[in-house]
Amino acid sequence: MEATITLHVDGYRRELTVDTRTTLLDALRDRLGEYSPKKGCDHGQCGACTVLADGRRILSCLALAVAQDGAHVTTAAGLAQGGGGPHRVTRAFLEHDAYQCGYCTPGQICSAVGALSELEAGMPSHATDHPDAPVRTTDAEIRERMSGNLCRCGAYPAIVAAVREAAQ
Protein backbone atom coordinates (compact mmCIF):
# COMPACT_ATOMS: atom_id res chain seq x y z
CA MET A 1 0.00 0.00 0.00
CA GLU A 2 1.25 3.48 -0.81
CA ALA A 3 0.68 6.90 0.65
CA THR A 4 1.76 10.39 -0.35
CA ILE A 5 3.27 12.38 2.49
CA THR A 6 5.03 15.66 3.15
CA LEU A 7 8.14 15.92 5.27
CA HIS A 8 9.92 19.18 6.07
CA VAL A 9 13.53 18.01 6.14
CA ASP A 10 16.23 20.41 7.29
CA GLY A 11 14.10 23.34 6.22
CA TYR A 12 13.03 21.98 2.83
CA ARG A 13 9.52 20.80 2.02
CA ARG A 14 9.70 17.33 0.46
CA GLU A 15 6.71 15.49 -0.94
CA LEU A 16 7.02 11.77 -1.62
CA THR A 17 5.01 8.62 -2.13
CA VAL A 18 6.06 5.79 0.18
CA ASP A 19 5.06 2.22 0.88
CA THR A 20 3.31 2.34 4.26
CA ARG A 21 5.98 -0.07 5.61
CA THR A 22 8.79 2.49 5.11
CA THR A 23 10.41 3.82 8.26
CA LEU A 24 11.35 7.49 8.58
CA LEU A 25 15.01 6.39 8.50
CA ASP A 26 14.62 4.56 5.17
CA ALA A 27 12.57 7.41 3.72
CA LEU A 28 15.31 9.90 4.63
CA ARG A 29 18.21 7.80 3.35
CA ASP A 30 16.86 5.77 0.45
CA ARG A 31 14.20 8.10 -0.89
CA LEU A 32 15.43 11.58 -0.06
CA GLY A 33 19.20 11.03 -0.16
CA GLU A 34 19.70 12.37 3.36
CA TYR A 35 22.56 10.20 4.58
CA SER A 36 23.49 11.78 7.89
CA PRO A 37 21.04 9.62 9.95
CA LYS A 38 22.74 6.20 10.14
CA LYS A 39 21.33 2.70 10.35
CA GLY A 40 23.05 0.78 13.14
CA CYS A 41 20.69 -1.81 14.58
CA ASP A 42 17.33 -0.86 12.97
CA HIS A 43 15.64 -1.97 16.25
CA GLY A 44 15.85 1.02 18.58
CA GLN A 45 18.93 -0.23 20.40
CA CYS A 46 21.81 2.00 19.28
CA GLY A 47 20.72 5.60 18.63
CA ALA A 48 22.60 5.99 15.31
CA CYS A 49 19.36 6.97 13.54
CA THR A 50 18.47 9.78 15.98
CA VAL A 51 16.86 12.86 14.40
CA LEU A 52 14.81 15.75 15.77
CA ALA A 53 11.11 15.57 14.84
CA ASP A 54 9.27 18.80 15.63
CA GLY A 55 12.20 19.66 17.89
CA ARG A 56 12.28 16.46 19.93
CA ARG A 57 14.86 13.69 19.54
CA ILE A 58 13.42 10.38 18.35
CA LEU A 59 14.68 7.18 16.73
CA SER A 60 13.87 7.33 13.02
CA CYS A 61 14.18 3.52 12.66
CA LEU A 62 11.12 2.94 14.88
CA ALA A 63 8.93 5.64 13.32
CA LEU A 64 6.81 4.91 10.26
CA ALA A 65 7.26 7.61 7.62
CA VAL A 66 3.47 7.81 7.13
CA ALA A 67 3.02 8.50 10.85
CA GLN A 68 5.40 11.49 10.49
CA ASP A 69 3.41 13.09 7.63
CA GLY A 70 3.68 16.85 8.09
CA ALA A 71 6.55 16.70 10.59
CA HIS A 72 9.56 19.02 10.65
CA VAL A 73 12.59 16.75 10.72
CA THR A 74 16.10 17.97 11.49
CA THR A 75 19.10 15.75 10.80
CA ALA A 76 22.67 16.38 11.97
CA ALA A 77 23.47 17.76 8.50
CA GLY A 78 20.59 20.22 8.78
CA LEU A 79 21.80 21.61 12.11
CA ALA A 80 24.58 23.36 10.19
CA GLN A 81 22.26 25.43 8.04
CA GLY A 82 21.35 29.03 8.66
CA GLY A 83 24.63 30.76 7.73
CA GLY A 84 26.17 30.73 11.21
CA GLY A 85 28.55 27.82 10.53
CA PRO A 86 28.38 24.51 12.41
CA HIS A 87 25.98 24.17 15.35
CA ARG A 88 27.63 24.71 18.76
CA VAL A 89 27.21 21.00 19.56
CA THR A 90 28.84 20.00 16.26
CA ARG A 91 31.70 22.44 16.98
CA ALA A 92 32.17 20.99 20.44
CA PHE A 93 32.36 17.45 18.98
CA LEU A 94 35.06 18.66 16.54
CA GLU A 95 37.03 20.43 19.26
CA HIS A 96 36.98 17.44 21.58
CA ASP A 97 37.59 14.78 18.91
CA ALA A 98 34.41 13.12 20.16
CA TYR A 99 34.49 10.26 17.62
CA GLN A 100 36.76 7.80 15.94
CA CYS A 101 35.06 6.19 12.93
CA GLY A 102 32.26 8.76 13.06
CA TYR A 103 29.42 6.35 12.34
CA CYS A 104 27.50 7.06 15.55
CA THR A 105 28.33 10.79 15.45
CA PRO A 106 25.31 12.30 13.61
CA GLY A 107 23.02 10.42 16.00
CA GLN A 108 25.11 11.51 18.99
CA ILE A 109 24.94 15.16 17.88
CA CYS A 110 21.17 15.15 17.30
CA SER A 111 20.69 13.37 20.61
CA ALA A 112 22.89 15.91 22.41
CA VAL A 113 20.92 18.82 20.91
CA GLY A 114 17.68 17.20 22.12
CA ALA A 115 19.16 16.36 25.52
CA LEU A 116 20.37 19.93 26.04
CA SER A 117 16.94 21.38 25.32
CA GLU A 118 15.42 18.85 27.76
CA LEU A 119 17.97 19.98 30.36
CA GLU A 120 17.19 23.64 29.68
CA ALA A 121 13.48 22.90 30.13
CA GLY A 122 14.31 21.46 33.57
CA MET A 123 13.18 17.94 32.74
CA PRO A 124 14.53 15.42 35.28
CA SER A 125 16.45 12.24 34.43
CA HIS A 126 17.34 8.97 36.15
CA ALA A 127 20.54 10.69 37.35
CA THR A 128 18.66 13.54 39.09
CA ASP A 129 18.75 13.22 42.92
CA HIS A 130 14.95 13.16 43.21
CA PRO A 131 12.42 13.59 40.37
CA ASP A 132 11.30 16.85 41.97
CA ALA A 133 14.80 18.24 42.63
CA PRO A 134 16.20 21.03 40.47
CA VAL A 135 18.21 19.72 37.52
CA ARG A 136 21.95 20.49 37.33
CA THR A 137 24.21 19.78 34.36
CA THR A 138 26.68 17.26 35.81
CA ASP A 139 28.70 14.58 33.99
CA ALA A 140 26.40 11.95 35.54
CA GLU A 141 23.41 13.75 34.02
CA ILE A 142 25.09 13.93 30.61
CA ARG A 143 26.03 10.23 30.64
CA GLU A 144 22.51 9.19 31.64
CA ARG A 145 20.83 11.44 29.08
CA MET A 146 23.14 10.21 26.31
CA SER A 147 22.82 6.52 27.23
CA GLY A 148 20.57 5.83 24.24
CA ASN A 149 23.51 6.45 21.88
CA LEU A 150 26.08 3.68 21.74
CA CYS A 151 29.59 4.25 20.37
CA ARG A 152 31.42 1.09 19.35
CA CYS A 153 34.68 3.05 19.15
CA GLY A 154 34.26 3.99 22.80
CA ALA A 155 34.63 7.73 22.37
CA TYR A 156 32.46 8.26 25.44
CA PRO A 157 34.84 10.42 27.56
CA ALA A 158 35.27 12.89 24.69
CA ILE A 159 31.53 12.84 23.93
CA VAL A 160 30.75 13.75 27.55
CA ALA A 161 33.35 16.53 27.41
CA ALA A 162 31.86 17.89 24.18
CA VAL A 163 28.31 17.88 25.53
CA ARG A 164 29.51 19.51 28.77
CA GLU A 165 31.14 22.30 26.79
CA ALA A 166 28.10 22.78 24.55
CA ALA A 167 25.92 23.02 27.66
CA GLN A 168 27.83 26.07 28.92
Add this chain to the structure above:
Amino acid sequence: MKPFDYTRAHDPASAVQTVAEEPGARYLAGGTNLVDHLKLGVAAPEHVVDVRGALDETVTELEDGRIRVGAAVSNSALAAHPLVRSRYPLLSAALLAGASGQLRNAATTGGNLLQRTRCPYFQNTTTPCNKREPGSGCSAREGHGRDNAVLGVSQECVATHPSDMAVALTALGAEVRVLGPEGERGVPMPGLHRLPGHRPEHDTVLEHGDLITAVDLPALPLAARSTYRKVRERASYAFALVSVAAALQIREGVVADVRLALGGVAHAPWRAHHAEQVLRGEPATEEAFRAAADAELAQARPGADNAFKVPLAVNTICATLRSLTTQEDR
Protein backbone atom coordinates in the same frame (compact mmCIF):
# COMPACT_ATOMS: atom_id res chain seq x y z
CA MET B 1 7.08 -7.35 6.41
CA LYS B 2 3.51 -7.89 5.19
CA PRO B 3 1.87 -4.95 3.41
CA PHE B 4 -0.71 -3.03 5.45
CA ASP B 5 -3.14 -0.17 5.12
CA TYR B 6 -2.48 2.86 7.29
CA THR B 7 -5.06 5.33 8.53
CA ARG B 8 -4.97 8.14 11.05
CA ALA B 9 -7.91 8.08 13.45
CA HIS B 10 -9.43 11.45 14.30
CA ASP B 11 -11.39 10.43 17.40
CA PRO B 12 -11.36 7.45 19.78
CA ALA B 13 -14.86 6.20 18.91
CA SER B 14 -14.19 5.82 15.18
CA ALA B 15 -10.83 4.17 15.92
CA VAL B 16 -12.58 1.59 18.11
CA GLN B 17 -15.24 0.96 15.48
CA THR B 18 -12.64 0.38 12.75
CA VAL B 19 -10.43 -1.95 14.78
CA ALA B 20 -13.30 -3.87 16.39
CA GLU B 21 -14.74 -4.67 12.96
CA GLU B 22 -11.45 -5.84 11.43
CA PRO B 23 -9.67 -8.81 13.06
CA GLY B 24 -6.47 -7.84 11.21
CA ALA B 25 -6.42 -4.23 12.45
CA ARG B 26 -4.06 -2.93 15.15
CA TYR B 27 -3.61 0.36 16.97
CA LEU B 28 -0.38 2.30 16.56
CA ALA B 29 0.75 4.94 19.06
CA GLY B 30 4.46 5.85 19.41
CA GLY B 31 5.40 2.78 17.39
CA THR B 32 8.50 1.96 19.43
CA ASN B 33 7.27 -1.58 20.12
CA LEU B 34 4.86 -2.24 17.25
CA VAL B 35 7.21 -1.10 14.45
CA ASP B 36 9.92 -3.34 15.88
CA HIS B 37 7.45 -6.25 15.85
CA LEU B 38 6.45 -5.51 12.24
CA LYS B 39 10.10 -5.82 11.26
CA LEU B 40 10.62 -8.99 13.29
CA GLY B 41 7.46 -10.60 11.91
CA VAL B 42 6.06 -10.93 15.43
CA ALA B 43 3.10 -8.77 14.37
CA ALA B 44 1.61 -8.77 10.87
CA PRO B 45 -1.49 -6.57 10.84
CA GLU B 46 -3.42 -5.86 7.65
CA HIS B 47 -4.44 -2.43 8.84
CA VAL B 48 -2.56 -0.08 11.17
CA VAL B 49 -4.77 2.54 12.81
CA ASP B 50 -2.71 5.44 14.16
CA VAL B 51 -4.40 6.70 17.34
CA ARG B 52 -1.72 9.06 18.59
CA GLY B 53 -3.51 12.15 17.28
CA ALA B 54 -6.93 10.89 18.37
CA LEU B 55 -6.09 10.48 22.05
CA ASP B 56 -5.74 12.99 24.85
CA GLU B 57 -2.23 14.40 25.28
CA THR B 58 -2.76 16.18 28.59
CA VAL B 59 -2.40 15.55 32.32
CA THR B 60 -5.29 17.06 34.29
CA GLU B 61 -6.39 17.19 37.89
CA LEU B 62 -9.98 15.95 38.38
CA GLU B 63 -12.33 17.57 40.90
CA ASP B 64 -11.92 14.74 43.40
CA GLY B 65 -8.14 15.14 43.44
CA ARG B 66 -7.32 12.29 41.08
CA ILE B 67 -4.98 12.92 38.16
CA ARG B 68 -6.03 11.87 34.67
CA VAL B 69 -3.25 11.03 32.23
CA GLY B 70 -4.29 10.97 28.56
CA ALA B 71 -3.23 7.83 26.71
CA ALA B 72 -1.17 9.85 24.19
CA VAL B 73 0.92 11.62 26.87
CA SER B 74 4.54 10.73 26.10
CA ASN B 75 6.64 8.92 28.68
CA SER B 76 9.00 11.92 28.87
CA ALA B 77 6.19 14.47 29.32
CA LEU B 78 4.59 12.37 32.04
CA ALA B 79 7.86 11.94 33.93
CA ALA B 80 8.50 15.70 33.79
CA HIS B 81 4.99 16.83 34.72
CA PRO B 82 5.04 18.96 37.93
CA LEU B 83 2.05 17.13 39.46
CA VAL B 84 3.68 13.75 38.88
CA ARG B 85 7.13 14.83 40.08
CA SER B 86 5.76 16.17 43.34
CA ARG B 87 2.86 13.82 44.15
CA TYR B 88 4.00 10.56 42.56
CA PRO B 89 7.82 10.56 42.50
CA LEU B 90 7.80 6.75 42.09
CA LEU B 91 6.04 7.17 38.73
CA SER B 92 8.48 9.80 37.44
CA ALA B 93 11.38 7.66 38.64
CA ALA B 94 10.01 4.50 37.00
CA LEU B 95 9.49 6.25 33.66
CA LEU B 96 12.96 7.79 33.78
CA ALA B 97 14.51 4.39 34.50
CA GLY B 98 13.03 3.01 31.28
CA ALA B 99 14.42 2.98 27.73
CA SER B 100 16.28 6.14 26.50
CA GLY B 101 15.53 9.83 26.00
CA GLN B 102 14.67 9.27 22.33
CA LEU B 103 12.37 6.34 23.07
CA ARG B 104 10.59 8.10 25.94
CA ASN B 105 9.81 11.05 23.64
CA ALA B 106 7.98 8.76 21.21
CA ALA B 107 6.51 6.22 23.65
CA THR B 108 2.99 6.86 24.95
CA THR B 109 1.20 5.98 28.20
CA GLY B 110 -1.17 3.55 26.43
CA GLY B 111 1.55 1.92 24.34
CA ASN B 112 3.87 1.53 27.32
CA LEU B 113 1.20 -0.45 29.21
CA LEU B 114 0.62 -2.73 26.22
CA GLN B 115 4.24 -3.29 25.15
CA ARG B 116 4.96 -7.00 24.86
CA THR B 117 7.54 -9.18 26.57
CA ARG B 118 11.22 -8.98 25.63
CA CYS B 119 11.56 -12.78 25.92
CA PRO B 120 14.11 -13.52 23.16
CA TYR B 121 12.16 -16.56 21.94
CA PHE B 122 9.00 -14.50 21.61
CA GLN B 123 10.90 -12.04 19.43
CA ASN B 124 12.47 -14.76 17.25
CA THR B 125 9.93 -16.26 14.88
CA THR B 126 12.08 -19.37 14.25
CA THR B 127 11.75 -20.68 17.84
CA PRO B 128 8.67 -22.24 19.48
CA CYS B 129 6.77 -19.86 21.77
CA ASN B 130 3.31 -20.35 23.25
CA LYS B 131 2.73 -16.62 23.49
CA ARG B 132 3.42 -15.96 19.80
CA GLU B 133 2.09 -19.27 18.49
CA PRO B 134 -0.24 -20.96 21.00
CA GLY B 135 0.52 -24.65 21.45
CA SER B 136 4.02 -24.53 19.89
CA GLY B 137 5.83 -24.88 23.24
CA CYS B 138 7.96 -22.65 25.46
CA SER B 139 11.61 -22.32 24.44
CA ALA B 140 12.53 -20.23 27.46
CA ARG B 141 11.78 -22.95 30.01
CA GLU B 142 14.71 -25.08 28.85
CA GLY B 143 16.64 -22.34 27.09
CA HIS B 144 18.39 -19.17 28.20
CA GLY B 145 16.48 -18.54 31.40
CA ARG B 146 18.24 -15.70 33.17
CA ASP B 147 15.48 -13.18 32.50
CA ASN B 148 12.56 -15.51 33.21
CA ALA B 149 9.85 -14.88 35.78
CA VAL B 150 9.97 -16.39 39.27
CA LEU B 151 6.46 -15.52 40.51
CA GLY B 152 3.14 -16.65 39.04
CA VAL B 153 4.76 -18.73 36.28
CA SER B 154 2.98 -21.48 34.38
CA GLN B 155 4.11 -24.58 32.50
CA GLU B 156 3.22 -22.74 29.31
CA CYS B 157 5.08 -19.43 29.80
CA VAL B 158 7.74 -17.92 32.08
CA ALA B 159 8.04 -14.49 30.44
CA THR B 160 8.17 -11.19 32.34
CA HIS B 161 6.37 -7.93 31.63
CA PRO B 162 8.97 -5.35 30.60
CA SER B 163 7.33 -2.04 31.58
CA ASP B 164 8.79 0.03 34.41
CA MET B 165 5.89 2.51 34.38
CA ALA B 166 3.37 -0.30 34.91
CA VAL B 167 5.12 -1.32 38.14
CA ALA B 168 4.67 2.18 39.59
CA LEU B 169 1.02 2.28 38.44
CA THR B 170 0.47 -1.10 40.11
CA ALA B 171 1.86 0.16 43.41
CA LEU B 172 -0.38 3.24 43.15
CA GLY B 173 -3.53 1.28 42.30
CA ALA B 174 -4.16 3.31 39.14
CA GLU B 175 -7.24 2.77 36.99
CA VAL B 176 -6.97 2.33 33.23
CA ARG B 177 -9.80 3.92 31.20
CA VAL B 178 -10.79 1.69 28.29
CA LEU B 179 -13.14 2.38 25.39
CA GLY B 180 -14.46 -0.77 23.74
CA PRO B 181 -17.17 -1.60 21.22
CA GLU B 182 -19.64 -1.84 24.16
CA GLY B 183 -18.69 1.48 25.72
CA GLU B 184 -16.33 2.80 28.39
CA ARG B 185 -15.05 1.01 31.49
CA GLY B 186 -12.32 1.21 34.12
CA VAL B 187 -9.77 -1.56 34.63
CA PRO B 188 -7.89 -1.45 37.95
CA MET B 189 -4.15 -2.04 38.33
CA PRO B 190 -3.19 -4.65 39.28
CA GLY B 191 -5.77 -6.35 37.08
CA LEU B 192 -4.94 -5.13 33.58
CA HIS B 193 -2.12 -7.62 33.03
CA ARG B 194 -2.73 -11.36 33.40
CA LEU B 195 -0.65 -14.22 34.71
CA PRO B 196 0.13 -16.63 31.84
CA GLY B 197 -1.79 -19.74 32.98
CA HIS B 198 -2.82 -21.85 29.99
CA ARG B 199 -3.33 -18.82 27.73
CA PRO B 200 -0.04 -16.91 27.57
CA GLU B 201 -1.06 -15.43 24.21
CA HIS B 202 -3.20 -13.00 26.23
CA ASP B 203 -0.99 -10.43 27.99
CA THR B 204 -3.93 -8.51 29.42
CA VAL B 205 -7.68 -8.71 30.07
CA LEU B 206 -8.37 -6.39 27.11
CA GLU B 207 -10.21 -7.70 24.03
CA HIS B 208 -9.58 -6.93 20.36
CA GLY B 209 -10.80 -3.40 19.70
CA ASP B 210 -10.37 -2.15 23.27
CA LEU B 211 -8.63 1.23 23.28
CA ILE B 212 -6.87 2.72 26.31
CA THR B 213 -7.95 6.36 26.50
CA ALA B 214 -6.46 7.44 29.85
CA VAL B 215 -4.96 6.34 33.16
CA ASP B 216 -6.34 7.75 36.42
CA LEU B 217 -3.98 8.15 39.38
CA PRO B 218 -5.72 8.03 42.76
CA ALA B 219 -5.29 10.87 45.26
CA LEU B 220 -2.75 9.16 47.52
CA PRO B 221 -0.87 11.43 49.95
CA LEU B 222 1.32 8.46 50.92
CA ALA B 223 2.81 8.51 47.41
CA ALA B 224 4.64 11.78 48.10
CA ARG B 225 7.27 9.64 49.88
CA SER B 226 7.88 7.04 47.23
CA THR B 227 10.56 5.80 44.90
CA TYR B 228 11.49 3.29 42.20
CA ARG B 229 14.62 1.17 42.25
CA LYS B 230 15.73 -0.79 39.19
CA VAL B 231 18.48 -3.41 39.07
CA ARG B 232 19.83 -4.15 35.60
CA GLU B 233 22.86 -5.46 33.71
CA ARG B 234 24.17 -1.95 32.98
CA ALA B 235 23.58 1.44 34.57
CA SER B 236 21.18 2.72 31.91
CA TYR B 237 19.24 1.71 28.77
CA ALA B 238 18.50 -1.87 29.88
CA PHE B 239 15.42 -3.72 31.05
CA ALA B 240 15.02 -4.65 34.72
CA LEU B 241 16.29 -7.88 36.21
CA VAL B 242 14.31 -6.88 39.27
CA SER B 243 12.67 -3.58 40.16
CA VAL B 244 10.71 -2.24 43.12
CA ALA B 245 8.18 0.59 43.34
CA ALA B 246 7.41 1.60 46.90
CA ALA B 247 5.61 4.23 48.96
CA LEU B 248 6.01 4.33 52.71
CA GLN B 249 4.32 6.20 55.54
CA ILE B 250 5.91 5.97 58.98
CA ARG B 251 4.33 7.28 62.20
CA GLU B 252 6.39 7.22 65.39
CA GLY B 253 8.72 4.60 63.98
CA VAL B 254 5.88 2.31 62.89
CA VAL B 255 4.81 1.51 59.32
CA ALA B 256 1.41 3.22 59.10
CA ASP B 257 0.93 2.38 55.44
CA VAL B 258 2.95 0.95 52.58
CA ARG B 259 2.62 0.23 48.85
CA LEU B 260 4.93 -2.22 47.16
CA ALA B 261 5.12 -3.62 43.62
CA LEU B 262 7.77 -5.62 41.79
CA GLY B 263 8.96 -5.66 38.17
CA GLY B 264 11.07 -8.18 36.26
CA VAL B 265 9.74 -11.11 38.27
CA ALA B 266 6.39 -12.01 36.71
CA HIS B 267 4.19 -11.99 33.59
CA ALA B 268 2.41 -9.00 35.13
CA PRO B 269 3.65 -6.15 37.29
CA TRP B 270 3.47 -7.79 40.73
CA ARG B 271 1.72 -6.08 43.61
CA ALA B 272 3.31 -7.39 46.82
CA HIS B 273 0.05 -7.50 48.81
CA HIS B 274 1.45 -10.14 51.12
CA ALA B 275 4.52 -8.13 52.07
CA GLU B 276 2.37 -5.02 52.55
CA GLN B 277 0.11 -6.91 54.95
CA VAL B 278 3.03 -8.29 56.96
CA LEU B 279 4.59 -4.84 57.21
CA ARG B 280 1.62 -2.67 58.26
CA GLY B 281 1.82 -1.90 61.98
CA GLU B 282 5.38 -3.22 62.29
CA PRO B 283 8.35 -1.09 63.33
CA ALA B 284 10.12 0.40 60.30
CA THR B 285 13.26 -1.68 60.76
CA GLU B 286 15.54 -3.75 58.55
CA GLU B 287 14.30 -6.96 60.21
CA ALA B 288 10.66 -6.13 59.50
CA PHE B 289 11.45 -5.19 55.88
CA ARG B 290 13.30 -8.48 55.39
CA ALA B 291 10.53 -10.56 56.97
CA ALA B 292 7.97 -8.92 54.68
CA ALA B 293 10.12 -9.41 51.57
CA ASP B 294 10.81 -13.04 52.49
CA ALA B 295 7.09 -13.62 52.96
CA GLU B 296 6.35 -12.30 49.46
CA LEU B 297 9.11 -14.27 47.76
CA ALA B 298 8.24 -17.50 49.58
CA GLN B 299 5.90 -18.19 46.64
CA ALA B 300 8.76 -17.94 44.10
CA ARG B 301 9.37 -20.84 41.68
CA PRO B 302 12.63 -20.02 39.91
CA GLY B 303 14.18 -22.13 37.13
CA ALA B 304 17.78 -23.27 36.69
CA ASP B 305 19.20 -19.93 35.53
CA ASN B 306 17.29 -17.34 37.51
CA ALA B 307 17.36 -18.43 41.17
CA PHE B 308 19.43 -15.29 41.80
CA LYS B 309 16.30 -13.19 41.26
CA VAL B 310 14.81 -14.36 44.56
CA PRO B 311 17.48 -12.96 46.93
CA LEU B 312 17.91 -10.04 44.53
CA ALA B 313 14.22 -9.17 44.89
CA VAL B 314 14.36 -9.53 48.69
CA ASN B 315 17.46 -7.32 48.93
CA THR B 316 16.04 -4.74 46.52
CA ILE B 317 12.78 -4.50 48.50
CA CYS B 318 14.80 -3.92 51.70
CA ALA B 319 17.08 -1.35 50.09
CA THR B 320 14.13 0.53 48.59
CA LEU B 321 12.20 0.70 51.87
CA ARG B 322 15.38 1.67 53.76
CA SER B 323 15.97 4.56 51.36
CA LEU B 324 12.44 5.81 52.04
CA THR B 325 12.94 5.82 55.82
CA THR B 326 15.76 8.33 55.41
CA GLN B 327 14.24 10.39 52.60
CA GLU B 328 13.40 13.91 53.72
CA ASP B 329 9.87 15.15 53.33
CA ARG B 330 9.63 17.49 50.36
